[in-house]
Amino acid sequence: MSVFRSGLLVLTSPLSALSLRLVPILASAARLVQDTLYVHLQPGLSLTGSTQPRSTYVPATSEVYSLISKLYTDADVHADLDVRVLLTNILNQGATPPALGSVQNLSQPPEVVLTDFETGDGGQSNPVKQRLERYATSCYSCRPNLISVLLYPEYELEAVDGELSQPPETGASEEPLQSYSDIVVGGTFDRIHNGHKILLSVCCMLAEKRLLMGISDKDLLEIKTLKELILPYEQRVSQLSAFLVDIKPSLQYEMVPLTDRFGPSITDPHLKCIVVSEETLKGGLAVNRKRVEKGLAELAIHEISLARDARHSKNEEEKISSSSLRYRLLGTLLLPPRKDSSLPSSPYIIGLTGISGSGKSTVAQHLANLGAFHLDVDALGHDIYAPGGPVYNQVVEAFGEDIVKEDGTINRAVLGAKVFGDREQLKRLTDIMWPVMAQAAKEKIEEAAAQGATVCVLDAAMLLESDWADMVHEIWSIIVPEEEAIRRILIRDGISEEAARKRLENQMPSSQRVKHSHVVLCTMWEPEDTYEQTEKAWALLQKRLKEE
Structure with missing residues (x-):
């Protein structure tokens, strides 16, 4: 049997019987429909006889609501199937019935119509299937050449220890709901x-x-x-x-x-x-x-x-x-990878970013342990303004001799105090640093390729701010609540809370990073949770690379 993108499931069994049968019915339907499954409740509908079956109105009772609730709960195991119970024919006390003969348009017109109707002849009676198709098209907009499937007897009633399971006690009644x-x-x-x-x-x-x-x-x-x-x-x-x-x-x-x-x-x-x-x-x-x-x-x-x-x-x-x-999205691909002829075919480049205190270094180390070539761009930045480095003289000239220690190296704490909290000064520094860092990163990527690396992690806190996104196939962002990031910065760097907050104010917020990210990871839980997310993201990446 073919698999269809959208389908209409017409349920004709009495509500009490349906409560028992929902799990196997949904399982059977999920094998045939992969995207959207509409459900039409019409207990008592007969698809046999000489007259064309007509839709009748089902009163909105607590029993109907309980069944709909159970149906959605049972359907949750079919995570990728969008189940929608249609309520047009379920009327409350003050509702006006739709005009006779009206056909409801659906956003995903069904390609197949399914039913639990019991024919008693093995479930494949052609006249019944034809009447089911006519019934479906008289109620809803369906695709041309609609196909019908009688699920019965493909499913079986659930049994527990050889006895038929009983529906749960819900307190539901046939009394109409107050509308x-x-x-x-x-x-x-x-x-x-x-x-x-x-x-x-x-x-x-x-x-x-x-x-x-x-x-x-x-x-x-x-x-x-x-x-x-x-x-x-x-x-x-x-x-x-x-x-x-x-x-x-x-x-x-x-x-x-x-x-x-x-x-x-x-x-x-x-x-x-x-x-x-x-x-x-x-x-x-x-x-x-x-x-x-x-x-x-x-x-x-x-x-x-x-x-x-x-x-x-x-x-x-x-x-x-x-x-x-949202938790289940962590580590999964949220945006399609970049396809750009300017990017090398190998290694595949992951741009890893996150605010200060996000746990980016921890994730980078996990990825390196899993087999990635780790390129710490932030460390490259420290190297290029070392004495004799390509930007040393420019940085000292721009920010003064007071940033230089007795041994001639640049005092990062003093330099940081001058630029963090002052956007103009920070831009002055980054205009000097970023072009040279980008060139150094490209050279390191070429080294990784020469060593046979298949995945290179470009570890850069300022990846997005520096417009280095064009250098990578995918952007992976590490997020954490801001207050947790501040707590970590205070412990790690020994600075004041005010200084920590100013540092974050000069960085792109996590909410903005996520908009540009192909993969998102969060480090707010235990270390083993971070590792599990990283392993998940790595495994899915390997799968993508094999499929290319």
Whole structure:
């Protein structure tokens, strides 16, 4: 069977049976669809008989929500598959049904339609497959020449010790969910994951008219783990919009940046309900206190449970979370490598950079131990202004005789005090140093090539500031929270906190470095974590080099 980029899974089993079958059904679907899998819930749908099956409306109940929540949680093991449960035919108490015969457009029109429908004849009845295709195209925009697959009996019910497993007790009922005209929800919404999808789905099931979303930005991002890897606000909004319009295009969506804890939740008089998680319940209660202070009606609070991440590992959260996704990005390729005829075919050059105190030297040593040729550009800089070096006289003339020690060498501490904290003086020094350092680095790379090195690590704190990025195939940045970097600088260099902060102010911040980086590593955890990240990045690099 071919593998398709997008597919539509039409689930016809009763909800209670589906709860048991989701894991094997999703596993079967994931073998056939590699990118986007849309799921259409239509329990009781018959694909046999003389009349064409028609979509009917499923009431939005807690039982339906529990199944959707379980579906997304179970789907999380298929990390590369973007599962989207379509909610157009799941109506709340105040919703207006779409016009009969309307076909919903999807951002990734399905190439294949799948179903769990049991035919009783081995699951490959051609008339049933034809009716499934007609049903799918009557509901959604699909690719021409749509192919159908009947999953039953490819999957089997899960069994435990020979007994059929039972669905978990959720307290779900067939009572309709209370719906509201205007719903509000807030969050960072970085890299939409299945936890987000559960939250957004319940919002869409509760909302009759409008969903207002506050999206964390600026100062609210400062406390986030690996904040440097959080997508830009506009990109997060774009991903959210694409998902929401796919699952329920009939709602009015409004998205606003949140720069404080409350945003429009405490000023919009039309809001009726706020959706929170177990973690943000206190925030919902605080919203109501603020609304009362402003003379506005309190909001109904709808709380959802957090979805557990079965794949979580060390340094990751137990719940499905964006911070865990960001952690998994460490060591992976974030941008395509540079292809430039001016770069040597060998060695492959990695530009390693990071702010002072980031742990760059530690990573450089790990890479050298793994087999890379280590070129310490910062050390080259020390050599070129040594007595008799190519820039010694220029540096002394520019910054004065008081930077020279009794033995004739340049006092780096005195020179540093003159340039750090003074951008004009720093530029004066770098204009002297950088061109000579770049030439020295190129000569060292040629030496590495002559020695047969396949990978050369160009270890340079100022790689990006000096415009040396054109000398490398990939930029690898080492990041660490600024306060941790300052703590390390104080221990390592014995300078004042003020001096340490001034030093960092004269360097490109980590958030800016990441935008130019092909690979990012973080040293904020234990040393063994840094080594594991470095090994991961090295192994993936070796794989890329073999594929070239």
